[in-house]
Amino acid sequence: MPPIVTVAGLTKHYQVAEKAPGLAGALAHFFRRRYKAVLAVKGITFAIEPGEIVGFLGPNGAGKTTVLKMLSGLVHPTAGTVRVADRVPFAREKQLLMSITLVMGGKQQLIWDLPARDSYRINAAVYELDDATAATRVAALASMLDMAANLDKPVRKLSLGERMKAELIAALLHHPKVLFLDEPTLGLDVNAQATIRTFLAEYCRSTGATILLTSHYMADITALCQRVLVIDQGVLRYDGSLAGIHERFAPYREVSIELARPIDRAQLAGMGEIESLEGRSAKLLVDRSKLTQVVARVMGELEVTDLTVSDPPIEQVIAKVFKDGATAAAAPPAAP
Amino acid sequence: MRRYARVAWRAWSATIQAELEYRVNFVLALLTTLGTMAGALFSLALFYRNGFALGGWSWSEVELVIGFYTVLDGLHASLFAPSHIKLSEQVRDGTLDFALLKPVDSQFLVSVQHLSVWGIPGALLGLGIVAHAGITHEPPLAAADYAAGVVPLLSAVAILYAIGFMLATTSIWFVKLWNLTIALQSLLEAGRLPISAYPPAYRAVFTFVVPVAFLTTVPARAMAQGDARDWVLASAALAVVLGVAARVFWRRALRSYTSASS
Amino acid sequence: MRAFAKKLRVLLAVQYAYMLEYRGEIFLWIVVTVLPLIMLGPWMAAGASGRFPLDEREFARYFVAVFVVRQFSLCWVIYEFEGLVVSGRLSPQLLLPIDPAWRYIAAHVSEFASRAPFVLAITLVVVAMFPAAVTADDGGWLLPGPGAIALAAIATASAFALRFLMQYSLSMGALWIERISAFDRLQMLPYLFLSGLVAPLEVFPERVREVVLWTPFPYLVWFPARLLAGGDVGPPARAVGIMLGWSLAFWVLMRWLWRRGLRHYSAMGA
Numbered sequence: 001m002p003p004i005v006t007v008a009g010l011t012k013h014y015q016v017a018e019k020a021p022g023l024a025g026a027l028a029h030f031f032r033r034r035y036k037a038v039l040a041v042k043g044i045t046f047a048i049e050p051g052e053i054v055g056f057l058g059p060n061g062a063g064k065t066t067v068l069k070m071l072s073g074l075v076h077p078t079a080g081t082v083r084v085a086d087r088v089p090f091a092r093e094k095q096l097l098m099s100i101t102l103v104m105g106g107k108q109q110l111i112w113d114l115p116a117r118d119s120y121r122i123n124a125a126v127y128e129l130d131d132a133t134a135a136t137r138v139a140a141l142a143s144m145l146d147m148a149a150n151l152d153k154p155v156r157k158l159s160l161g162e163r164m165k166a167e168l169i170a171a172l173l174h175h176p177k178v179l180f181l182d183e184p185t186l187g188l189d190v191n192a193q194a195t196i197r198t199f200l201a202e203y204c205r206s207t208g209a210t211i212l213l214t215s216h217y218m219a220d221i222t223a224l225c226q227r228v229l230v231i232d233q234g235v236l237r238y239d240g241s242l243a244g245i246h247e248r249f250a251p252y253r254e255v256s257i258e259l260a261r262p263i264d265r266a267q268l269a270g271m272g273e274i275e276s277l278e279g280r281s282a283k284l285l286v287d288r289s290k291l292t293q294v295v296a297r298v299m300g301e302l303e304v305t306d307l308t309v310s311d312p313p314i315e316q317v318i319a320k321v322f323k324d325g326a327t328a329a330a331a332p333p334a335a336p
Numbered sequence: 337m338r339r340y341a342r343v344a345w346r347a348w349s350a351t352i353q354a355e356l357e358y359r360v361n362f363v364l365a366l367l368t369t370l371g372t373m374a375g376a377l378f379s380l381a382l383f384y385r386n387g388f389a390l391g392g393w394s395w396s397e398v399e400l401v402i403g404f405y406t407v408l409d410g411l412h413a414s415l416f417a418p419s420h421i422k423l424s425e426q427v428r429d430g431t432l433d434f435a436l437l438k439p440v441d442s443q444f445l446v447s448v449q450h451l452s453v454w455g456i457p458g459a460l461l462g463l464g465i466v467a468h469a470g471i472t473h474e475p476p477l478a479a480a481d482y483a484a485g486v487v488p489l490l491s492a493v494a495i496l497y498a499i500g501f502m503l504a505t506t507s508i509w510f511v512k513l514w515n516l517t518i519a520l521q522s523l524l525e526a527g528r529l530p531i532s533a534y535p536p537a538y539r540a541v542f543t544f545v546v547p548v549a550f551l552t553t554v555p556a557r558a559m560a561q562g563d564a565r566d567w568v569l570a571s572a573a574l575a576v577v578l579g580v581a582a583r584v585f586w587r588r589a590l591r592s593y594t595s596a597s598s
Numbered sequence: 599m600r601a602f603a604k605k606l607r608v609l610l611a612v613q614y615a616y617m618l619e620y621r622g623e624i625f626l627w628i629v630v631t632v633l634p635l636i637m638l639g640p641w642m643a644a645g646a647s648g649r650f651p652l653d654e655r656e657f658a659r660y661f662v663a664v665f666v667v668r669q670f671s672l673c674w675v676i677y678e679f680e681g682l683v684v685s686g687r688l689s690p691q692l693l694l695p696i697d698p699a700w701r702y703i704a705a706h707v708s709e710f711a712s713r714a715p716f717v718l719a720i721t722l723v724v725v726a727m728f729p730a731a732v733t734a735d736d737g738g739w740l741l742p743g744p745g746a747i748a749l750a751a752i753a754t755a756s757a758f759a760l761r762f763l764m765q766y767s768l769s770m771g772a773l774w775i776e777r778i779s780a781f782d783r784l785q786m787l788p789y790l791f792l793s794g795l796v797a798p799l800e801v802f803p804e805r806v807r808e809v810v811l812w813t814p815f816p817y818l819v820w821f822p823a824r825l826l827a828g829g830d831v832g833p834p835a836r837a838v839g840i841m842l843g844w845s846l847a848f849w850v851l852m853r854w855l856w857r858r859g860l861r862h863y864s865a866m867g868a
Contacts, residue, residue, distance in 0.1 A: 074433050076591065097439035109434035113354035122350055125342040126438050126445075361780050368784045375791035382797050383640070386649040390640055453778075519630045526636045534639040537727065 002086070003047040004178060004210050005071060010078035012041040012066050012234075040066045042234040043080065048212070048227075052179070053204055055225035056214040060324045063234040064214040065182055071212065072102050072180045084178060098127060101176040105186030108155075108167050116166040120173060127174035134173060141169045144199055161192030168196065172203065181213045185220055192271045197223045218315045232322055242314070250317040253291055255284045257298060258306035271297060275312075285312060340342045342441055348451040351418070355453055365454030369410065369461055376402050376528055391532030397440065397545040398530060399469035400556035404460030405527050408496055408551055412521070414455025416497055420504035422450045436590070443586045447501065466559075473560060481559045488555040488568050491575035495550055496524075498578035501586070508589040550574055605696055609704040628716055634664040637796050642730070652802045656829070658731035659740075660798050661725055663827035664819055667750065668795070669717045670710045671758040671818065674783045675702045679769035688863070699766060706762070742826050745796060754824035756841055761818050763848040770852060774858030788813070794820025800829075811825065814844035 015035045041063040048054055056064040069075040070082055073089030073096075082089060087096045110119040117138070124134035142148045145165040150158055158166060164184065171179075181200075185193040195244060201224055204211055215221060222242060230238035230245070238248060255272070259280045268274055271294045272286035286294045291309070298304060355361065380398055384392050390398055423446045426432040435445050466485075470477035503520050523546045531539050531553040542548040550571040558564040638661035645654040652660070679702070682688045691698045725732050734740040742750070768785060772778040790796060794816040799807050810816055817837065824831045831837055 069433075072433075072437060074436060074593075092436065094439040097437055100437065102433060102437050104430070104433070105435075107429060107431050109431065111350060111354060114350055118350045118353065122343065122346045123438075125339065125346045126440050128339060360775060364780045364784055368780075368787065371784065371787040373785055378791055379796045382801050385645055385803070388644050388647050388649050390644075522630045522632055525633055529640055533643065534636075535643065538636070538639045 001050060001114040004050040005046075005048040005212070007067075007080070007082045008045045010041055010044045010067065010070060010077055010082055011039075011079040012063075012070060012075065013078045014038045014040055023036070040234055041070070041077075041231075044231070044234075044236045045080075045228060046236065046239050048210060050210050051204070051208050052227055053213065053224050054227045055221040056212065056229050056231055057318060058214075058231040060216075062231045064231050064234075066234075068180050068182050068212060068214055069233065072100060074102075075142070089217070098174060099177040100180065101178075102180045103167060103182065103184050105164070105169045105183035108163060108175065110155045110163070110166060110170055112156050113154055114226040116155055116158075116170065117151045119155070119170055120151075123170055123173050129174065137173055137175070138169060141172055144202065144263060145195065161188050161195075164188060164192065164196065165199075168199070175207060175209075177207075177209055178221070179209055179211045179213075181211060181215075183215055184213070185215065185217055193217065193219065196235070200224060218318070222314060225262050230321060237321065245314065245317055245321075246311050249321050250312055251289075252285045252287050252312065254310050254312045255286050255294065255298070256293075256306075256308040256310070257282045257284070257304055260303040260305050263267070263302065267302065317318060340440070340444060344448040347445075347448045351450045352453045358508070364459055369406075369458040372409070372458070373402070373406055373461060373465065376405070379528075387558045391534075391583050392475070392550035393530050393531045393532065396469045396473040397556060397560045399472075400466055400560055401530050401552045402528060402550040403465030403467075403469055404485075404492070404555050406465055407459050407489070408462070408492060408523075408524075408527070410455045410458025410460070410462055411493060412496055412500065412524075413458060414452045417455075417521075418452040419447050420500050423504045424444075424507035425439075431501075432508075432593070436593075442502075442590065443583065444458055447497075470559065473481070477559060481562075484562075484564075484568075485555045485559040488550070488558045488564075488571050491568075491571040492551045492555060494575035495547055495571075495578050498575070498582040499547075501582045504576075505582075505586050505589045508593050524548060524551065530556065547574060602696070603635075606700065609701060610708050613776065622825060625756070628669070628713065628720060631665070631668050633795060634661045634668065637661060638728065641797065652798065655730045656827075657798070659827040660829075662721065662728065662731040663742075663823040664795060665724065666717065666721055666739075666756050667728045667757070667822040667826060668819060669713060670754050671761055671822070672704065673765045675706070675759045675762060676765050676772075676778060678702060678705070679766070680772045680778050683772040687780060692860070702766075703762065706758070737862070742828065746826055748822075748827060750822050750826035753817075753825050755821050757818045760814055760841055760845050760848070763845055763852060764814065767848050767852040767855060770855035770859045773855075773863040788815050789818065792816065793818045794823065798824075798863065808809040812840065814841070814848075817841045817844075837848070 010270050014037070015040050017035055036187070044063075044067060056067065060063045061215055066075060070077050071084060071089060073084075073092050075089050078250065085096055085099060089096065089100075110116055113120075120134065121131075124131065129137070138151070139148070142151060144277060145168065147165045147169065150162050150166065151169075155163060155166060157255065168184075180201075184200075185196055188196070197220060200211060200213075211224070213224065226241060228238065228240070228242050228245065229236060238245060252272070254275065259282065262279045263277075263282070265274065265277060268277070268282060268284065272284040272290070275283040275285050279285075284294070285300075295307070295309070298307065377399075380390075380395075380402065384395055384398075393401075423432070426435065426446070432446075435449075436442050438445060470482060500520055525539075526534070526542055526546075527548045531542055531549040534542065539549070543550075551569070554564060554567045554571050558568050631726040638658060641656045641657040641661065644650055645652055650657075679698075682691065682698070688698070691701070732739060732741055764785075765782070768781055769778060773783060787791065792810050792813065799810065799816055799820050811832070817840065821831060821837055821841075
């Protein structure tokens, strides 16, 4: 089956007005505008198969939202090609628009002063759904999200979590094949986040939809995505499975030790990178290749009451990737 | 086409319902409309009570102008302004993206997204004033005269929509300009008086730069003074030209639209 | 007091820089206030007919003065305040050790400042279009003297203060009714027709003028414009007294509404 999304050499430059700080700068800016080209996305290439749930990971300003917006056709690429369901998104052809949807965390398409149901009725007309089908779908989605009681209250009276759920119903009413989700769980409490994640996974499973998701919350990514694209400073740094990130960026394991007596740093010398050392607990980051050696040394040299070996938390790995990326940016770029 | 009608109907009935929530607004809108009409007639009376005829027009003829002004003001306040203001807000909040991703023409969607029922009494009142002016005119206007006003009035509505929409579209470039509709409204205030009341320099501006002349003076002239055929044709032509321009401008704006970053 | 002055200065500077960002908008704001220049046309023709207490020149002077005065006494705080309440951003404002009103005053003042060069340029253009506004009957220049300008400036500042108080009091309604800006359109009506914006008070019927002079409206536009253009404003003590009286009344009303309104607002879940 052909990929549902293909992207090659995707690039986007923005022109941003540049202003020197202070009042003098403001005055100068008033009379003569200076523009700077910001390279938001630099030559990204990937392909996504139907039914995948893919996460875009990256620090703020990395370019993830820009990529998503180019995929949904809202932003015209400066260079490169992008095709969704074998169409150019920016052409915004009706057939494509009938089969995609965009959800943005913190922004909504629902009418503020009216119950969500009324917004759904408008959407039903827009997507050419007859009232019976629309009602059935609303009911089904609402029960999956446990929202049936809230659809008749004005949207402004709903809590943030309820609003996002109502928003999802509006976005999925027409059963799109491709979902673009830009930070959908932004600002939601833990329960709401969990509910939405379960819902999205279930929706994907039952309809075979493809989901492209950006998020700051690692929990979203780990819960939903089999595949992760790491974007940093507009460049694609990694494209593969979540587990693969460990191998690629963090070829080490975390060794947590509980000791009978407090020790000092000197006693841990040479075993690995000391992640933390507090009294009787220590965490070491140890190269995979040296793991058995180090464990043997620890058991031999120290009085250990408990020892655990695990993968370092994914957040840490990603954070390290970005940090290394930032320093790498100062140096001449290596081959991707 | 049926689909578009369905979307418009639903968007309008939804926003009407939202507005009916605020019942106080009905009283307010009514008071505002009556007050505006009273004020406009008052300021006209200030000219006429000393026997001065504005631009050579009689009182009834000027009353026609006020009537058309009130109709257009009401239509603008109910049909055009709310959607245009919402468009500026959407650009500012980054929620225009949603409208662009719907499989319906985006210009249509942003133009019908908000109907404010409160402007409608104004439009009706304006028609009432036109009727009153026609009846009290010397001699009273005939059915043919009223009919003569239809085409210029429809052209005026189209011109008003096109200009308002183009102004709202510029908010895609100038993000903070939510007040463009008010700017338009200010310039349109000139339409309270017949164009001949203004000095020649103004008349040129109000015909070629901001086509206020076509909004209120031409329909009134077509009805009461009869010799307006050229103006009526020009009015219709302008409506078509501006309509096309609005469309082209919208497409151009979308091309350069870069949504606000998240 | 010094701390307050410093806060105000910083607020002003920030707002000024913000305004500079949006140059196009400033130009359009000036377009919004172009009504007096529009009304100038027909009234000049009326003046030339000799049927009115003012002649062509005097009408021209008056409306140019109105235009200038109005640039520095506009008020839009009701929309800002409503926006603040509706979007829920009022609550953090309440926690700041400075009344939110000052933020708006700073915003307005810095807008006036940033608009000044535009206003000057447009005024010069207007005067070039209507030389009657600055020429005397004998053909010489008739510009407002420094005394007139000073008085007009004070009157304009007072007019702004009064207008701000009036509108801000009305804005308090946003604490109860969300869409208070609809009321603004209603209160614009007496402002539009009674303040001297569409016609100077001199052409009002005698009885109407007497009544209107007791309302605050003429003092928002006609009074400062008259001072600038030259002419009779009646006993100055009366004008000052009425302006102060209304300002005080609205100030009291505003404080009261603010207190009551906050109670209502926080009861609804701020």
